[in-house]
Amino acid sequence: MVTDFWSPIRLSLEIAAVSGILVLILGLFWGRVMANRRFRGAALIETLFLLPLVLPPTVVGFLLIYLFGHNSPVGQLIEWIFHQPVMFTWWAAVIASTVVAFPLMYQSAKTGFEAIDRDIEHAARVDGASEWKLFFFVSIPLSLKAIISGAILSFARALGEFGATLMFAGNIPGKTQTTSTAIYVAIDAGNMQLAWLWVLSMIGISFLMLICTHLIKT
Incomplete structure (x- = not known):
């Protein structure tokens, strides 16, 4: 029983941690690329980046199945390389x-980079600093608060992901069953005590992360 209780929480934290690292890298890169730059198609690219934030999770899950499924070129390539479907x-x-957490990190990083005084960056270039x-030594330190806030919010979003994960990864206990899907199954089975324990655990973790975000901004 104890193992069954902690397994979804452990999986949720592991998945959120790995996706948080990926989101941080992608968010920093694209946030930097898009900050203070105006070019044809920029609005379209940014709209695509932010789209998972407003799309229904089932739509995101459906698109992931379409992109990575057995019949897609990407899915077939992955299956050929790793000898199993993703x-x-x-x-x-x-x-x-x-996918669902990326918009939060991207928007926070972009906002932080846009707030940097351009004169400071120009001075660094004049002094011989490479891009x-x-x-790493000017832009990131000057926008660190926004980056950390975005990283925490992205981690929290990844931790609570449900719809797209259920459709794309399924609900396999000990393998893909996160706390969100475990709560759904527990409620469906009428096990309200177990559901409440998971709910309170997620509330506690999310509360701590939001407190950290608030402390960073102040």
């Missing part, structure tokens, strides 16, 4: 969580 695996849950050094 659907209904631990990595499917990571992909689903990454990589400028990015």
Whole structure:
């Protein structure tokens, strides 16, 4: 019973941690690329980046199945390389969580980079700093609060992902069953005591993360 209780929480934390790292890397890169840049098609690209934030989770799950399913070129390539499909695996849950959490990290990173005084960056370039050094030693430190806030919110979003994960990764106990899907199954089975325990655990974790976000901003 104890193992059954902690398994979804452990899986949720593991999946959220890995997707959080991926989202951080992607969010920093694209946030930097899109910050203070105006080019044809920029609005379309940004709209696509933010789309998972407003799309129903079932739509995101359906698109992931279409992109990574058995009949898609990407899905067939993955199956050929790893000798197994990505659907209904631990990595499917990571992909689903990454997709839905990415907009939060991207928007926070972009906002942080846009707030940097351009004169500081120009001065660093004049002093001989390369674009990589400028990015790591000037841009990131100056926008660190926004980046950390985005990372925490993205982790929280990945931790609570349900719809896309259920469709794309399934609900396999000990493998892809996260706390969100475990709560759904517990309620469906009428096990309200177990559901409440998971609900309170998620509320506690999410509350702590939001408190950390608030402390960082103040």
